Amino acid sequence: MYDDDFARYTMMPIFAAVYTPNPQDCFDNVLPTLKFYKSTRVKCYKEGPETTCHAYTAYDTSKKAIVISVEGTDGAVQMTEEVLSFFQEKVPFYENGRLFKYFNQAFFDLWNGGLETNFRALKYLYPDYEIWIAGHSLGxxxxxxxxxxxxxxxxxxxxxxxxVTIGQPRTGDREWAEWHENTFPYSYRIVHHRDPVPHVFYNNKMDIGDSYVICQEADGHYCSNTQLDVDRNDHVTYFNRDIGVYGGTNCTKYW
Incomplete structure (x- = not known):
């Protein structure tokens, strides 16, 4: 079951910490039991212009969790590449549908660039821990x-x-989305009001206590697609925090 407190007070700092040079500074202020492990930063999607993808790993021996958090879009060029990827042929994901080529390649660039090594090291140390995976936008x-x-x-x-993701673009086809939905009992794609990019739909400011809708399709006709007037600010503002400012101030300032 979706937990607003977990998303707001645990996952939001995990999202934001990817935007600060030292994620531990953010953790120390709001999640003191969470410990930063290593970052991975690579050139992603080598067929295109110079853009980077970035993720970090962390662990929490108190909550018994391993964390992966992936950074969002790196500027206008990368956003353009993402948009263009929607017009390219998708690539297969085993026998379970197809993924957009850009996102699939960006994952493997990160995975092969160090993320796999870092994740496996933590999995070896803490084999029974829960795995929390977070990402914003491209991430x-x-x-x-x-x-x-x-x-x-x-x-x-x-x-x-x-x-738990925020501002997630459509990532694959319906067959993959259905496999994904059936595979992960705790998987939520959070959408803020008029976020133009994105099944948890907050049609409000995302203040404490604000209502939300759990949607069967994240961008279905009865959910975020009901918003015809989009607002880019909603793509960078979640749980009433500007994610870049929140991360850049080590999780101390919202705006």
């Missing part, structure tokens, strides 16, 4: 794919993963 798509491959690689079961 949300990569996070969903990361969870998918971690299960397919036999590194964890879907039941042992908590996947």
């Amino acid at each position: 949300a798509g990569i996070a969903s794919i990361a969870a998918s491959y971690i299960v397919k690689f036999g590194l964890a079961t879907g039941e042992n993963i908590k996947l």
